[in-house]
Amino acid sequence: MKKRAHLFYAQLGLTLLTCLFLVVPVVQSILAGVTKNYFRGVKSGLTLKWIFKVWELYRDTIFTSIFIGVACLAITLIIGVPAAYFMVKKKSRFTRLMEEFLVIPLAIPGLAIALAILISYGQFTSFRKSWIIILIGHVVFTLPFMIRSVIAIMSAINLKDLEEGAASLGGEFWNRFFHIIIPNSMPGILAGSLMVFTLSIGEFNLTWMLHTPFTKTLPVGLADSYASMRLEIGSAYTIVFFFMIIPLLLAMQWIAKPKKSTAINADELKDMPMKPQQTKPAANPSVNAPKANRKKDSTSIHLRNCGKTFPDGSRALEPIDLDIDPGQTVVILGPSGCGKTTTLRIIAGLENPDEGGKVLFGDDDVTDIPIEKRNVGMVFQSYALFPNMNVAENIAYGLKIRGDSKEKREGRVNEMLSMMQLEEFKNRKIDQLSGGQRQRVALARAIAVRPRVLLLDEPLTALDAKLRDSLRIEIDMLLKSVGITAVYVTHDQGEAMALGDKIVVMDHGRIAMSGSPRDVYFNPENHFVADFIGTLNTIESEVKDRMLTLPSGKIPLNGIKHLESKTEGPVKLFFRPEHTKIVDPGLGHLKGNVVSSFFMGDKTSLVVDVQSAELIKIEAQGIQKFTNGDRIELKLDLNHLFTF
Amino acid sequence: MHGRNRFYLVATIMPAVTFFVAFFVLPMARLAVESTFGPEGIGIYLKMLTTQRYLETLFWTVLLSFGVTLVTLVISGISGVFLQRNDFPGKSILVAMLTFPLAFPGVVVGFMIILLVGRQGIVGDISRAITGEKLVLAYSMMGLSLGYLYFSIPRVVTTVMAAAEKIDLSLEEAARSLGASTWDVVKDVLIPALTPGLISSGAICFATSMGAFGTAFTLATDIDVLPIVIYTEFTLSANIAMASALSILLGLITWGALTLARTAAGESLAAAA
Ligand SMILES: Nc1ncnc2c1ncn2[C@@H]1O[C@H](COP(=O)(O)OP(=O)(O)OP(=O)(O)O)[C@@H](O)[C@H]1O
Numbered sequence A: 001m002k003k004r005a006h007l008f009y010a011q012l013g014l015t016l017l018t019c020l021f022l023v024v025p026v027v028q029s030i031l032a033g034v035t036k037n038y039f040r041g042v043k044s045g046l047t048l049k050w051i052f053k054v055w056e057l058y059r060d061t062i063f064t065s066i067f068i069g070v071a072c073l074a075i076t077l078i079i080g081v082p083a084a085y086f087m088v089k090k091k092s093r094f095t096r097l098m099e100e101f102l103v104i105p106l107a108i109p110g111l112a113i114a115l116a117i118l119i120s121y122g123q124f125t126s127f128r129k130s131w132i133i134i135l136i137g138h139v140v141f142t143l144p145f146m147i148r149s150v151i152a153i154m155s156a157i158n159l160k161d162l163e164e165g166a167a168s169l170g171g172e173f174w175n176r177f178f179h180i181i182i183p184n185s186m187p188g189i190l191a192g193s194l195m196v197f198t199l200s201i202g203e204f205n206l207t208w209m210l211h212t213p214f215t216k217t218l219p220v221g222l223a224d225s226y227a228s229m230r231l232e233i234g235s236a237y238t239i240v241f242f243f244m245i246i247p248l249l250l251a252m253q254w255i256a257k258p259k260k261s262t263a264i265n266a267d268e269l270k271d272m273p274m275k276p277q278q279t280k281p282a283a284n285p286s287v288n289a290p291k292a293n294r295k296k297d298s299t300s301i302h303l304r305n306c307g308k309t310f311p312d313g314s315r316a317l318e319p320i321d322l323d324i325d326p327g328q329t330v331v332i333l334g335p336s337g338c339g340k341t342t343t344l345r346i347i348a349g350l351e352n353p354d355e356g357g358k359v360l361f362g363d364d365d366v367t368d369i370p371i372e373k374r375n376v377g378m379v380f381q382s383y384a385l386f387p388n389m390n391v392a393e394n395i396a397y398g399l400k401i402r403g404d405s406k407e408k409r410e411g412r413v414n415e416m417l418s419m420m421q422l423e424e425f426k427n428r429k430i431d432q433l434s435g436g437q438r439q440r441v442a443l444a445r446a447i448a449v450r451p452r453v454l455l456l457d458e459p460l461t462a463l464d465a466k467l468r469d470s471l472r473i474e475i476d477m478l479l480k481s482v483g484i485t486a487v488y489v490t491h492d493q494g495e496a497m498a499l500g501d502k503i504v505v506m507d508h509g510r511i512a513m514s515g516s517p518r519d520v521y522f523n524p525e526n527h528f529v530a531d532f533i534g535t536l537n538t539i540e541s542e543v544k545d546r547m548l549t550l551p552s553g554k555i556p557l558n559g560i561k562h563l564e565s566k567t568e569g570p571v572k573l574f575f576r577p578e579h580t581k582i583v584d585p586g587l588g589h590l591k592g593n594v595v596s597s598f599f600m601g602d603k604t605s606l607v608v609d610v611q612s613a614e615l616i617k618i619e620a621q622g623i624q625k626f627t628n629g630d631r632i633e634l635k636l637d638l639n640h641l642f643t644f
Numbered sequence B: 001m002h003g004r005n006r007f008y009l010v011a012t013i014m015p016a017v018t019f020f021v022a023f024f025v026l027p028m029a030r031l032a033v034e035s036t037f038g039p040e041g042i043g044i045y046l047k048m049l050t051t052q053r054y055l056e057t058l059f060w061t062v063l064l065s066f067g068v069t070l071v072t073l074v075i076s077g078i079s080g081v082f083l084q085r086n087d088f089p090g091k092s093i094l095v096a097m098l099t100f101p102l103a104f105p106g107v108v109v110g111f112m113i114i115l116l117v118g119r120q121g122i123v124g125d126i127s128r129a130i131t132g133e134k135l136v137l138a139y140s141m142m143g144l145s146l147g148y149l150y151f152s153i154p155r156v157v158t159t160v161m162a163a164a165e166k167i168d169l170s171l172e173e174a175a176r177s178l179g180a181s182t183w184d185v186v187k188d189v190l191i192p193a194l195t196p197g198l199i200s201s202g203a204i205c206f207a208t209s210m211g212a213f214g215t216a217f218t219l220a221t222d223i224d225v226l227p228i229v230i231y232t233e234f235t236l237s238a239n240i241a242m243a244s245a246l247s248i249l250l251g252l253i254t255w256g257a258l259t260l261a262r263t264a265a266g267e268s269l270a271a272a273a
């Protein structure tokens, strides 16, 4: 411990020494600026006359500097913020080149830049003589600082999601830019502004080369006074400079400090009373028009030959056709990377299908219509709620774009709030909501604008299992009562079965099968679908003389639903766990040994070795008990045997 | 992306691009061309690299900047980590003191050095009281180095503090739990974690020192450093070609240093600064 203490004091000592080095001359200059005669020291008396003298001599430089600083700030804001937006949004070779340029104010000495500007534009005398040439120099020097500061914040917020969220609600480019992008980038813009202004006020290297006797800025004046005036005046002038930059520095520090977030921490959120949604239908019928009434507003969706190849050459989607009836809820289901999101984004208008693809809403060809004009409601996996707005403002955003009056908006917002049971959160900021509450705000926001179709991309994936269940029920009831055409993307087969009127199973950018949940489960068209949904067992067998060979003996093919047309030869048979029964010896189709058993409460899962290629999984009632090695016999439900 | 939106998106970048091309790219190109317009033509670069005065200036400027960078990194590295890791009364005042000079223009820094070690400097007064001899460093290479340190330390301290804040404390705790001594922790955990930040802020520090005009302008009455030589070539000798050529050399060196650091640190300087 003793050694640690030594170390501490050694470091403290070094730090103090450094501080002295930096601060002593500052104190000296302040003293010198208010001392009558610095050579004789403070005992000669204190005075403000040097400060007044400076004001008299150099007043103009102060105003020039402030003026140029403000103008420089204005220009860097106007051209820098959009540029930062472009560079965050569009990652291309051109952007990388631009990023290279951002290092320039550090890399190229101001002197060289000033020289270059002088040589190029110095011959225009009126320009050369004006303060504008200084301003230009300052902008070249400070613009990258503004752009970088804004880029930093724009990369930190989820710009893409927020913008797509706004577009899905109908926000057009400039609306998104000014109402979503700018407000959410405010901290970066503010930090960049202070930086630019401070840099411009203190800029000397360029300015010294570019100034004329009539366009002196503060640092140029300082250099003048240091060279040609008595020390007291130089010092007094420096005091003036300190007083100008101190507020700027304080403001910068204040911005840089991590704000104590108003967010309630996660644990608190968990305990927040959640209304018992399960007991009461979330969608209140009195608030919503009956389904039949709504149905005529909702539209069918048709994809024709929609493929998607990304610019990097990766083929996310083979050309597919898909038809969705009005009011239907279609669930797109499939493993990760199979193209679900891509399909949804094509429907939404966030991606264009490859050449030849067509998206139709009813009879309207919307292929070339951008998302903000398609009138779709979209719920994003990340929710894409606007952090700069509270709950009510988020819900009202799309309505505002549609030009609804204030009263109308308020009415609809309240309607949505009560429908989603969010009344008490009306004025909360988004970061003060729990995951489930955010989810419901996102739904409310999407539905508020009465979209033609509702698109949901894995809306529940970010939530914990319990919340997922209750929200799934809520969403189900909501979709049924609103009667809107909905496309719901998930990789969770339980969710798909529960919600879908129709399930579209995707695999490697293709539609593997589409049909009702029951169809998909009981009559899968191919092995992928059968295997992806539910559990599938495989045994090897043979068809010979129109008979199926099973270990227990031969069974005629006639009457076995999926096998009747099977040709002769070896065959793989597939069946689900629930289509087997454990039976008394002599009555089963298969014999085997229990390899392992898991008691799961309501049932017992068994893994059984039936001397085929693979072990098979079956289920027994929970009450039954098995030990490994037990010999059991299984009877298959022949109507649920598949072969592909 | 649909047509109109693409048009708007292009509209967001056009003003910045236009400005940069008009007032940076073209003038820099002009500067490069101008450097060959002297009587020597392209031979100016040969002359630059064979004239002893320029070579000496270059040597001293690089040496000065490099030395200052090393000292700055050591001092700011220690102080930065120290301030980030320890809590004691008055700490925020120390931090404020260390970062206050961040916004000083070079001329003010020069003036600070004059007040510190100039003819009426406090160091001189103290040294006279002790040894009877007045210590005046301000107008020498030493004074210039102090000036460069003065504007470099605050910048690097801020970066180090930010980098130290991001270091995962559990890494150090893990090292301790495995029996590492304080020095081992510094060597094996702290310094490696700080290295990218130190490299990039060191490179920025070097580049700024190479091009520092204001400080040198106030102090370097007798010393030739590159920016001062460029300035005198341009204003006093009206040797525009040589001034341009030297500017290009200076730009190439600083750009090269930054690019090298960027590859070494493996991250964008834009993020570090
Ligand atoms: N912008 C893009 N550029 C290049 N490839 C992409 C892009 N977006 C998606 N892909 C690729 O397209 C394929 C399909 O992606 P998609 O996002 O549609 O999958 P998904 O089914 O939604 O998967 P997940 O369940 O993981 O969300 C993937 O292989 C993915 O890597």
Ligand SMILES: [Mg+2]
Binding pocket: A340, A341, A342
């Ligand atoms: Mg996806």
